[in-house]
Amino acid sequence: MMTAENSAPVQTPLLMEICVDSPAGLRAAIAGGADRIELCAALDVGGLTPSPGLLQLAGRISVPVRAMIRPRAGDFVYDAVEQDVMLHEIDAARAAGLAGVVIGALTRTGELDLVVLKRLVAHAAGLDVTLSRAVDLLPDLVVAVDVAVDLGIATILTSGGALKAYDGIATIAAMQARAAGRVEILPGSGINAANVRAILDGAGVRSVHASCGGLVDTTDARSVSMGFVHAQRRETDQSLVENLRAAMGHCPQIHSAP
Template structure:
């Protein structure tokens, strides 16, 4: 059965996601910059509220994905904190100045996170060579890549998403996300053959998921 992850920016979204069929939540802060590390107390509240899996973003700030030594240390500290409270997954991604994968730092964070699985987030969409980056992300030990196919949204990136799913050969999960909606998820499924999908399910410009959109996404996914 195909699965659905909902990006949530508050407690109410997490509740809506679970009640309407989501399989997993990705908790983030700062929707306006594409997501950063959420508050630890909020994460604890979400964890107490839901029974489905909870992934947490580890991203010290908006902007690019090249981090200073202090920011890298902050990411390591946050991984320790979220491991302690028992989240189900961690979401991060570090690039070099030339938009290649920073294999050393990513592999260090994946090792630190063990046994918690890690997702490489949409920093992947900024890499120069997607297929070289795919192999490097796999080598770092990530279990999932969240990507829009290197385009602004999944519809524009559909061809690349299909190529990535094919080249991954089940060694890593390619999870389409970025502009994914109930109106296009059926097309994306047919085109990409992906098995896990990511959406905020926000339809009104707010920071809260639309219950009907979550429900429709899930029903379309397994129609």
């Protein structure tokens, strides 16, 4: 009989979260084997709140989906009107049947805005809550781990304060150590098949967040000339999702795409 002394520790399964901002991206992420989805609009500005139609589409899939709650581009300092908008956006995510939301709020002095975050977390009761990469603007990311735990937040999405997660491995590892299983530390930004193992192993984490976006040429030159679209845009690429999953050594259950 295996005793407590010689039994192997049980590891949390690996998890691959893919962020998407379109119906096509959602389909590609699911078909590629995503375990969880971060649903956004406008990933080119870091992600905004997705449209009601995209929320409804995502609510029909079996993979857990967390919606970005960010009513505008720019900083993470929100006035009272913007906060009310965010509450309604949380309501929309819940009504669509999503598993959770992604939030972030800072004060004008660059600290986590506990008043706003407490209000948003309370309103999201019953949903999983991710603290967004707004944390990467903080002077001390490790201390933010305890704050997130106190708030009842499930996940912290971070690049370790660096532009890319690979360059923030040391800080992510320190956050993971401070978390001690109390909150999920989710590295994100610039993660791909070439560097994912280094990030997983170096930071000691069990989950990653990636866009797996590939460049797609816009064929409508008239739309480009009118400024409606860029000559190239990024779109979630199923093959890049699959490559990331394979590099992780991860074999999730594959779900049907919407």
